[in-house]
Amino acid sequence: VPPAQHSHGARAVPAPRPGGHDRDMLLGLQASGCERLDLHPDHPSRSTSFPPAAPGSVQAPRETSRCFQRTQYYDGVLSALVQAGIRILFSSCQQETAVLLRDLALLEHRKGAAIHVPTELEGPRRDLLGFYLSIPPLSYVGALQLCHCLGCPRDLANSSPSAVAAAARLSRDCAEEIQRYLRHSFDPQLLPQPPRAGGKGPAAPRS
Amino acid sequence: MTTKANFPVTAGSVVVPYGHAIGNEKWRGSEVAQRLQGKVRLIFEDGLGLVDFHLSNRTCILYISEADLVAGDEFKRRLVRFRNASNLRGLVIVEKTQISDQYFSAVQKLVVLELGMVLLPVANQGEAAQLIVQLVREQSRDQGTNPFLRKQRPQLAEPALFQTAQHIPGVGKTKALLLLQHFGSIHRLCNASISELEQVVGQTAAQQIHTFLCS
Numbered sequence: 529v530p531p532a533q534h535s536h537g538a539r540a541v542p543a544p545r546p547g548g549h550d551r552d553m554l555l556g557l558q559a560s561g562c563e564r565l566d567l568h569p570d571h572p573s574r575s576t577s578f579p580p581a582a583p584g585s586v587q588a589p590r591e592t593s594r595c596f597q598r599t600q601y602y603d604g605v606l607s608a609l610v611q612a613g614i615r616i617l618f619s620s621c622q623q624e625t626a627v628l629l630r631d632l633a634l635l636e637h638r639k640g641a642a643i644h645v646p647t648e649l650e651g652p653r654r655d656l657l658g659f660y661l662s663i664p665p666l667s668y669v670g671a672l673q674l675c676h677c678l679g680c681p682r683d684l685a686n687s688s689p690s691a692v693a694a695a696a697r698l699s700r701d702c703a704e705e706i707q708r709y710l711r712h713s714f715d716p717q718l719l720p721q722p723p724r725a726g727g728k729g730p731a732a733p734r735s
Numbered sequence: 736m737t738t739k740a741n742f743p744v745t746a747g748s749v750v751v752p753y754g755h756a757i758g759n760e761k762w763r764g765s766e767v768a769q770r771l772q773g774k775v776r777l778i779f780e781d782g783l784g785l786v787d788f789h790l791s792n793r794t795c796i797l798y799i800s801e802a803d804l805v806a807g808d809e810f811k812r813r814l815v816r817f818r819n820a821s822n823l824r825g826l827v828i829v830e831k832t833q834i835s836d837q838y839f840s841a842v843q844k845l846v847v848l849e850l851g852m853v854l855l856p857v858a859n860q861g862e863a864a865q866l867i868v869q870l871v872r873e874q875s876r877d878q879g880t881n882p883f884l885r886k887q888r889p890q891l892a893e894p895a896l897f898q899t900a901q902h903i904p905g906v907g908k909t910k911a912l913l914l915l916q917h918f919g920s921i922h923r924l925c926n927a928s929i930s931e932l933e934q935v936v937g938q939t940a941a942q943q944i945h946t947f948l949c950s
Contacts, residue, residue, distance in 0.1 A: 598857075598858070598862050598865065600865065600869065603865050603866045603868070603869035603870075604869045604872070604873065606855060606866065606869070607866070607869040607870045607872070607873035607874075608873055608881050608882060608883055609883055610826065610853050610855070610870065610873075611873045611874065611878075611881055611883075611884075612881055612883035612884045614883055615847060615853070616847075616853070616854075616855075617843065617847060618839075618843060618854075618856055624840065627840070631844060631848055632848070635848050652904075652947070655902070655903075655904050655947065656947075658902045659899065659902040659903065659947075661902075662895065662898045662899040662901075662902045663895075663899060664892075664895050679950075680947075680948060680949055680950055681921075681925050681947070681948045681949075682925040682926060682948050682949045684925075685921065685922045685925040685926065686922075686925070686926070709892060709895070709896075709921070710920065710921045710922045710925070711920050711921075711922045712892045712896060712920055712921075713919050713920055714892075714893060714896050714915040714916070714919055714920060715893060716893070716912065716915070716916055718891050718893040719893050719894060719897060720894055
């Protein structure tokens, strides 16, 4: 799961649907045991409380499970994540995490939400991916699908939102937002820093 | 239960004010209820059906105890009934103890992956109460304080457009600005002919840009 998916789903989803498009998952939080993310900044000692195991460390799991004390802060973070519509999966070891990732991939596949295009791009297509990634509403996967499903930027610009949505398996909203973006009338005054007057380029600015 | 087939699974019309929670009558006198006292305004009601606690924003808590997990599949039927019968946001709190730990993975798979609901493990009722307090607080808070919600971006498209133009091979800041100023939008830029491009950026770059955008 590419990290760029975060840009897709970090907005709140009021009522998450199963297998929907909000695919953000937070792995690695767990409610017991010491490998969990320690979320309490006031007690750094806890997150580092792995004594370099007394010899005969068979008892280590029992020892470490004692050191987890659920804090208000931990519950507060969980609540904020829930409120933001972010899905949380709990895992207590890497093996469980692997199983969860496999289940997620299978679920995406079953729901038709799997990435159905090659994830590796070669040559000029990499530039195309960079170009599409710079379009704000597009996630990494969305940009990847555009690379494979639409011929070139001109085709994208001249296609209707419904055609784009169907070809690249994007939501209708996303496709419409892309078209609005491509047609947005550029006003240089609205750039955060006014561009340097008289650039060094070979072509003299004309007006 | 079957005699109440027409009875709403949850008290869906209940609007819970911020800072409040409505608890199923069966929780009266429980450890959760005691620990919530003074922190959340808890009101008990009959007829919440499958739901254990109602929070604001159409959120419901379904509580699965260690005993439920050990007892078998009844809790699964309860979750599925809730999921199918209501459009409320279901939040499942499950007791994950040394005894019920073995069931946790399967429950998580059902609740999160199959039913699309939220699952939060706790060790006991005391932890559940602490968690509910934070959930209630988070709901009454201003959304702007939530670090996981995307900040409202300034809605200006210009900086992004400037970046997009620079992703065309051979185009840097200067040419990007010239192109955008001349053509006005990415859409018009995409539809520009080579000769139109040449007027702005010169012959070589025009050819390169045209190849990128149109083939």
